[in-house]
Amino acid sequence: MSTANLAMYGVSQGNIRQLFGEALVAVGRANPNVVVLDCQTAMPTAASLFAKALPERFIDLGIAEQNAVSFAAGLARMGFVPIVPLFACFSARRALDQVTIQVAYAGLNVKVCGLYAGLTSPNTGATHQMISDLAVMRSIPNLTVVEPADAMEMAQALPAVVAHRGPVYFRLVRGDIGGPVPRVSPGGYEFHLGRATLLREGRDVTLIGSGLMVSRCLQAAEILAAEGVEADVINISTIKPLDADLIVARARRAGAVVTAENHTVLGGLGGAVAEALGDACPVPLRRVGIRDEFGTSGPLEELFPRYGLTAEAVCEAARAALEAKK
Amino acid sequence: MERNRAGGAGRAPDAIPVPADLDTLRWLCGQFRRDLLDLTRHSGTGSSHIGGELSLVEVLAVLFFHTLRLDPQNPEWPARDRFILSKGHASAAMYVAMAWRGFFPRERLFDSFNRPHAILQEHVNMDTPGAEIPTGSLGMGLSAGVGMAWGSRYRTRHEGASPIGIFAVLSDGECTAGQTWEAAMAAAHFGLDNLVAVVDDNNRFVTGPRNAVMNLDPFGAKWAAFGWHVLEVDGHDLPALIDVLETARRPETAPGKPRLVIAHTVKGKGVSFMEGSDGWHAGHMTDEQYRAAMAEVAR
Numbered sequence: 155m156s157t158a159n160l161a162m163y164g165v166s167q168g169n170i171r172q173l174f175g176e177a178l179v180a181v182g183r184a185n186p187n188v189v190v191l192d193c194q195t196a197m198p199t200a201a202s203l204f205a206k207a208l209p210e211r212f213i214d215l216g217i218a219e220q221n222a223v224s225f226a227a228g229l230a231r232m233g234f235v236p237i238v239p240l241f242a243c244f245s246a247r248r249a250l251d252q253v254t255i256q257v258a259y260a261g262l263n264v265k266v267c268g269l270y271a272g273l274t275s276p277n278t279g280a281t282h283q284m285i286s287d288l289a290v291m292r293s294i295p296n297l298t299v300v301e302p303a304d305a306m307e308m309a310q311a312l313p314a315v316v317a318h319r320g321p322v323y324f325r326l327v328r329g330d331i332g333g334p335v336p337r338v339s340p341g342g343y344e345f346h347l348g349r350a351t352l353l354r355e356g357r358d359v360t361l362i363g364s365g366l367m368v369s370r371c372l373q374a375a376e377i378l379a380a381e382g383v384e385a386d387v388i389n390i391s392t393i394k395p396l397d398a399d400l401i402v403a404r405a406r407r408a409g410a411v412v413t414a415e416n417h418t419v420l421g422g423l424g425g426a427v428a429e430a431l432g433d434a435c436p437v438p439l440r441r442v443g444i445r446d447e448f449g450t451s452g453p454l455e456e457l458f459p460r461y462g463l464t465a466e467a468v469c470e471a472a473r474a475a476l477e478a479k480k
Numbered sequence: 481m482e483r484n485r486a487g488g489a490g491r492a493p494d495a496i497p498v499p500a501d502l503d504t505l506r507w508l509c510g511q512f513r514r515d516l517l518d519l520t521r522h523s524g525t526g527s528s529h530i531g532g533e534l535s536l537v538e539v540l541a542v543l544f545f546h547t548l549r550l551d552p553q554n555p556e557w558p559a560r561d562r563f564i565l566s567k568g569h570a571s572a573a574m575y576v577a578m579a580w581r582g583f584f585p586r587e588r589l590f591d592s593f594n595r596p597h598a599i600l601q602e603h604v605n606m607d608t609p610g611a612e613i614p615t616g617s618l619g620m621g622l623s624a625g626v627g628m629a630w631g632s633r634y635r636t637r638h639e640g641a642s643p644i645g646i647f648a649v650l651s652d653g654e655c656t657a658g659q660t661w662e663a664a665m666a667a668a669h670f671g672l673d674n675l676v677a678v679v680d681d682n683n684r685f686v687t688g689p690r691n692a693v694m695n696l697d698p699f700g701a702k703w704a705a706f707g708w709h710v711l712e713v714d715g716h717d718l719p720a721l722i723d724v725l726e727t728a729r730r731p732e733t734a735p736g737k738p739r740l741v742i743a744h745t746v747k748g749k750g751v752s753f754m755e756g757s758d759g760w761h762a763g764h765m766t767d768e769q770y771r772a773a774m775a776e777v778a779r
Contacts, residue, residue: 221663
């Protein structure tokens with residue numbers, strides 16, 4: 155990963171957790187109305203970097219996520235831009251009523267973050283593994299839903315969602331375990347809210363990933379190429395509003411689609427793509443993700459294959475979609 | 481259907497001087513109660529949460545016509561006091577007060593309540609000019625108020641903004657909600673003495689007397705133990721309400737402590753067959769009930 159590229163956005167090289175904390179500091183320094191609210195997860199989210207750099211705009215509310223989100227809504231009404239970097243299980247589940255009513259329905263400029271998303275809260279098990287946040291959040295009117303795929307995209311996406319006036323759900327993996335989040339964005343990449351990126355072009359099947367599954371889709375495309383199958387790879391970093399134009403255009407061309415997400419296969423990226431294709435271009439679709447079951451505690455390297463979040467799972471889905479296309 | 485919209489001796493709402501004198505406040509309370517019955521009668525669903533609206537009339541009359549610094553012509557005036565109706569189901573009481581204060585034409589009370597996409601919805605939301613935050617899922621309003629109070633103090637300390645008051649009205653029922661106490665703890669922790677919470681302690685939950693449903697006592701002592709400065713008042717006594725709200729908003733009253741005003745009220749106040757009755761948390765009036773209620777409040 156290019157240090158120079160990241161430096162442009164005020165962050166240095168390192169794991170995505172550290173980089174998220176640095177990105178918070180960068181947006182805080184750039185915008186005097188940015189305030190960060192925490193619920194005793196500042197160390198794991200690296201919001202602690204913001205607390206250290208800008209302590210007068212850091213608010214620790216204890217373990218009170220509902221209060222934190224409503225508090226943030228009140229701050230937004232006072233002209234602040236509150237960022238609430240909580241674990242996804244707490245921001246998207248514990249505080250869902252508050253996010254729905256006082257952030258999304260109110261149309262307020264609050265940036266609700268869901269970190270440690272999907273299986274990337276591995277040791278904590280099912281209670282903390284938020285596998286349904288995309289499904290829930292994208293079904294709420296007014297809410298923009300973003301999940302960056304690598305550090306470079308995250309470092310651009312955070313300032314972009316802060317600059318965007320309105321409620322946002324910002325999803326991120328736990329980035330300090332299971333090795334660094336591989337870089338998927340090409341050199342010179344520019345993040346645009348609502349725009350998906352075609353990372354690789356193929357003619358046979360379109361692989362659509364979000365978050366950490368984008369790198370698996372790229373790996374799968376390599377494996378498939380060796381089998382003579384040419385795959386598109388799309389990074390959907392804005393789940394909502396969905397870049398349906400790109401998806402439909404590529405699906406029309408390839409005639410088969412695979413989605414891949416660190417999330418249940420119900421209602422998230424796979425659901426969003428299925429809806430878009432159903433409306434405009436019904437083609438065979440296979441969805442890779444967690445199959446309607448709860449997670450479990452364990453090391454990530456065991457959890458990923460157990461729940462099918464691997465390049466091989468994407469390849470199998472692609473083969474099945476190609477078979478269905480015949 | 482009858483409809484009394486005389487509007488009180490031809491006075492235009494925006495002509496009422498603020499702060500209003502006691503006679504005007506008394507007169508306004510009668511107007512509010514009559515308009516609440518009419519609003520309920522003409523709402524798109526034929527209903528409102530009338531019991532907990534009637535209990536709030538004096539509190540809101542004093543807030544909107546005496547205590548709060550507002551500019552109805554410029555509802556987003558940055559230096560305004562903030563008012564949050566955390567008991568968002570009693571929205572109609574706030575709408576009536578706001579209409580009389582001049583935030584929108586009084587006609588809207590009778591043609592917009594519970595009508596699709598109209599500005600007056602059963603639960604407070606951002607479509608109403610001057611509304612600060614959606615409420616109605618109970619327990620959320622005070623938290624938003626704590627955020628506003630923190631934000632206002634930040635603007636004062638770091639940017640030289642004038643201090644303002646943040647006022648939130650809660651129901652007694654929503655003091656059974658956990659989030660209310662999360663907010664209470666945070667307000668005291670941050671020393672937000674610019675925050676005033678008023679509990680409309682009408683002593684009735686939806687299904688019965690408050691302490692029979694869930695014992696809140698010792699109620700004031702709970703708030704005091706959380707670090708709040710607690711005041712109590714007869715919530716239908718206008719001079720007492722004026723005094724207690726002015727006391728509550730003065731910084732020197734209790735430096736560093738958020739303020740709680742327990743307003744002892746009667747659910748359904750002013751309509752004898754609704755007073756203290758469990759049937760009027762939310763209700764539809766028959767023609768006869770409407771006429772009987774009107775005869776009492778228009779006396």
